[in-house]
Amino acid sequence: MARTDELLYQETDGACAYCGFKDSRVLTIHHLVQLTPKNEDYDNKLVLCHNCHQAYHENKGATAEELKAIKKRLIIKTLTRPGLNAMKEAYRRPVVVAMPFLVNHLIEFGYLTQGEMIRGEWQPDDPTKPRFVIDAEYKITPDGEELLRKWNLK
DSSP states (O other), X not given: OHHHHHHHHHHTTTSOXXXXXXXXXXXXXXXXXXOSSOOOOGGGEEEEEHHHHHHHHTTSSOOHHHHHHHHHHHHHHHHXXXXXXXXXXXXXXXXXXXXXXXXXXXXXXXXXXXXXXXXXXXXXXXXXXXXXXXXXXXXXXXXXXHHHHHTTOO
């Protein structure tokens, strides 16, 4: 969860996702869907300042639809356009080939898994280990499929 919270602050550049106020002392994590127990998934959380968070819960601030629209934009930003395109292709096909540096963050999120290396250079002293990978195969995970469906990104 600490990794997820860190990512949430990074995706908003340390500011409230609604009003843009930047002060880490007044920022909090808002759950888009309020459940018991809480859904701690990345796509259910958004950084808000205390004022916007309080106003939301008093029905005086942003609406649930506005916050979901902001979160969708932040998901697209965080996944990156090449990453999102790789996920879409992996959703439609059994496997997608991509450059690791473009999609490795999606493995950390649990949205893709890496398969075999397609092109790369092998270490001379150990031909079973790649020195670097140019392209590799990736498959989408059930969590990745759910994210694309839930946010209508497929």
